[in-house]
Amino acid sequence: MIVKFIARRLLASVIVVLGVTAVTLTLMDRTRGAYVPGIDLNPALRPEDIARLRADLGLDQPFYQWYVTWLWNVLHGDFGRSMIDGSPVLTHILERLPNTLELTLTAVVLGILISIPLGVIGALRRGSKTDHALTVFSVAGFAVPQFWLGLMLILVFSVTFEHYGWPWLPSGGVTSPFGGGDIGDRLLHLIMPATVLSFFYLSLWSRFTRSSMLEVLSQDYIRTARAKGMSERRVVYLHGLRNALIPLVTLIGLELPGLVSGGLIVEVVFSWPGLGRLAFERALQYDYTTVMGVVFFVTLLVVAGNLLADVLYAVLDPRIRYS
Amino acid sequence: MIDPGGITQLDLPGAAIEGEARRPAQSYWNESWERLRANRIGVFCGALILILALIAIAAPVFSQFVTHFDPARQHLSDNFRSPGHPYLLGTDELGRDTLTRLIYGGRVTLGVAFLTVALSLTLGTTVGLVAGYYGGWPDDILMRVVDVFLAIPAIFLFILMSILFRPNAITLAAIIASVGWGGVARLVRGEVLSVKQRDFILATRSIGARDLRLIFRHLLPNVLPVLIVAASLGVGQIILIEAALDFLGLGIQPPTASWGNMLTNAESYFFHSGWLVVFPGVTIFVTVLASNLFGNAVRDAFDPRLKAH
Numbered sequence: 001m002i003v004k005f006i007a008r009r010l011l012a013s014v015i016v017v018l019g020v021t022a023v024t025l026t027l028m029d030r031t032r033g034a035y036v037p038g039i040d041l042n043p044a045l046r047p048e049d050i051a052r053l054r055a056d057l058g059l060d061q062p063f064y065q066w067y068v069t070w071l072w073n074v075l076h077g078d079f080g081r082s083m084i085d086g087s088p089v090l091t092h093i094l095e096r097l098p099n100t101l102e103l104t105l106t107a108v109v110l111g112i113l114i115s116i117p118l119g120v121i122g123a124l125r126r127g128s129k130t131d132h133a134l135t136v137f138s139v140a141g142f143a144v145p146q147f148w149l150g151l152m153l154i155l156v157f158s159v160t161f162e163h164y165g166w167p168w169l170p171s172g173g174v175t176s177p178f179g180g181g182d183i184g185d186r187l188l189h190l191i192m193p194a195t196v197l198s199f200f201y202l203s204l205w206s207r208f209t210r211s212s213m214l215e216v217l218s219q220d221y222i223r224t225a226r227a228k229g230m231s232e233r234r235v236v237y238l239h240g241l242r243n244a245l246i247p248l249v250t251l252i253g254l255e256l257p258g259l260v261s262g263g264l265i266v267e268v269v270f271s272w273p274g275l276g277r278l279a280f281e282r283a284l285q286y287d288y289t290t291v292m293g294v295v296f297f298v299t300l301l302v303v304a305g306n307l308l309a310d311v312l313y314a315v316l317d318p319r320i321r322y323s
Numbered sequence: 324m325i326d327p328g329g330i331t332q333l334d335l336p337g338a339a340i341e342g343e344a345r346r347p348a349q350s351y352w353n354e355s356w357e358r359l360r361a362n363r364i365g366v367f368c369g370a371l372i373l374i375l376a377l378i379a380i381a382a383p384v385f386s387q388f389v390t391h392f393d394p395a396r397q398h399l400s401d402n403f404r405s406p407g408h409p410y411l412l413g414t415d416e417l418g419r420d421t422l423t424r425l426i427y428g429g430r431v432t433l434g435v436a437f438l439t440v441a442l443s444l445t446l447g448t449t450v451g452l453v454a455g456y457y458g459g460w461p462d463d464i465l466m467r468v469v470d471v472f473l474a475i476p477a478i479f480l481f482i483l484m485s486i487l488f489r490p491n492a493i494t495l496a497a498i499i500a501s502v503g504w505g506g507v508a509r510l511v512r513g514e515v516l517s518v519k520q521r522d523f524i525l526a527t528r529s530i531g532a533r534d535l536r537l538i539f540r541h542l543l544p545n546v547l548p549v550l551i552v553a554a555s556l557g558v559g560q561i562i563l564i565e566a567a568l569d570f571l572g573l574g575i576q577p578p579t580a581s582w583g584n585m586l587t588n589a590e591s592y593f594f595h596s597g598w599l600v601v602f603p604g605v606t607i608f609v610t611v612l613a614s615n616l617f618g619n620a621v622r623d624a625f626d627p628r629l630k631a632h
Binding site: 012015016017019020023024027028030139140142143144145146147148151152154155159160264265268269276279280283284286291294295298299302303306 | 467468470471472474475476478479480482483484486487559563566567570571583586589590593594597600601603604607608611612615616
């Protein structure tokens with residue numbers, strides 16, 4: 001049964017991936033004429049040179065043909081070459097991926113480690129001052145623009161601290177330009193972007209843990225566990241938390257694509273050389289092989305994340321049936 | 324009362340519930356309205372949004388009589404002023420008055436937000452009604468399309484479309500709505516699927532009502548509560564998205580002020596004036612906060628399922 005369920009979801013996923021790449025390319029195709037800005041104005045190039053350059057990039061074909069060729073190559077592991085610098089797109093992706101993962105995984109791990117205890121405390125002390133404070137914090141977390149939070153942190157911890165001669169945090173990049181690169185240096189650079197990124201996860205997941213926990217604690221089996229004299233600790237953690245975390249797994253699975261794209265704005269604010277910023281910068285330069293490559297890659301992650309969340313959910317919770 | 328996935332938990336005052344028992348039966352709308360009015364945080368936040376919207380609409384009046392500055396007028400000798408007199412919230416790198424620009428920016432930002440909500444609700448509701456009511460292959464096709472739009476990492480879609488269309492306020496709203504409608508469509512379809520099963524639909528059909536009449540006179544009013552809730556919860560998120568796009572240089576283009584693009588160059592001017600970073604951000608934060616809290620209040624008041632708890 002589970003095989004059939006997964007097979008059906010896989011089929012749906014293939015359709016989604018095809019759809020996403022087709023939509024992306026259609027959009028990019030509309031900008032095609034503008035590719036290689038100013039190429040038509042360059043007096044050193046004869047019209048036939050321009051035509052040859054365009055043909056080299058496959059830009060003389062109608063876009064559906066380009067799409068089919070591109071798709072065929074991607075299925076064979078060839079993402080093509082960047083239209084800007086001519087180096088393989090896959091190299092670009094693999095070069096940027098570790099930076100993005102470093103940032104987003106830190107943020108997600110921080111988010112999980114902090115949000116679950118906060119959510120549990122909120123649920124256990126429902127209505128208390130602590131609970132209200134956590135609620136306010138979470139509501140604020142939803143409303144604060146990520147890029148602005150980043151700018152404010154830079155303003156305070158980099159600009160102002162440096163101004164007063166206090167130890168300050170680097171405002172951008174993965175490592176210091178000169179003589180940096182050891183673990184301590186990397187961590188210093190990681191602090192602010194990871195904080196900003198995890199802030200949103202924190203508000204979302206702590207809120208979610210809290211309501212999920214409240215719901216579980218009102219179940220009959222919790223009353224039964226208490227009635228048979230189980231210690232409150234065991235009730236809360238063994239029966240309560242374990243069941244309350246099941247829906248959270250789905251939520252975190254759905255964040256998997258956010259691991260790459262969600263960090264885009266934070267990457268831009270902190271000049272973090274990650275995948276999101278790569279796609280953003282290259283899109284501005286009409287480098288569509290690179291953009292298509294990143295979008296395809298990220299969409300695969302989206303689909304894999306959804307699938308993983310569904311399967312995990314079904315495995316963790318026997319009440320779910322595959323249908 | 325538990326609100327899974329919700330942002331806040333706002334308990335209804337006991338008085339409203341007590342009163343309900345004594346009053347004669349009320350319509351759903353009256354009851355919901357009473358509940359909303361009883362929620363003090365909700366009313367306050369709703370009023371705040373209304374005031375901000377009114378200030379934005381009356382921007383020229385404020386610029387003439389309150390701030391005495393034009394949003395685009397440069398005072399190069401007065402650039403990077405700190406808050407004070409006569410520039411209440413200071414000036415930017417070109418000596419433009421920050422407060423006046425914030426007021427004018429509110430026009431753009433709030434206008435785009437409301438337009439986006441309207442567009443995505445219209446498209447999403449139509450698709451959801453059709454898919455849910457007819458079922459079968461229209462449902463399959465429409466829902467696969469929704470899947471695709473929800474699976475594209477939204478930020479990439481925004482970036483590509485913004486590059487393509489070089490947006491003004493209206494196209495920007497269309498761009499953001501082109502992603503937002505998918506969620507609404509799913510929501511409406513789900514509601515329709517459950518409402519469709521009820522007896523009154525069968526009864527209406529049995530006396531010869533046509534499809535269109537069924538959809539617009541009977542299904543639509545029943546999904547309206549869900550739509551109201553989705554709309555009021557959506558505004559805050561849309562303001563955040565819009566601000567982020569403006570910040571990235573993909574939304575409203577300077578010299579038109581918007582809360583997001585006022586922050587675009589902020590990083591370059593950190594050393595000249597930190598205030599430039601503070602005010603637009605605080606404005607966005609307060610507006611989104613108020614929208615979210617108002618949205619929560621509306622959900623608590625209008626979502627009939629919460630009454631069960």
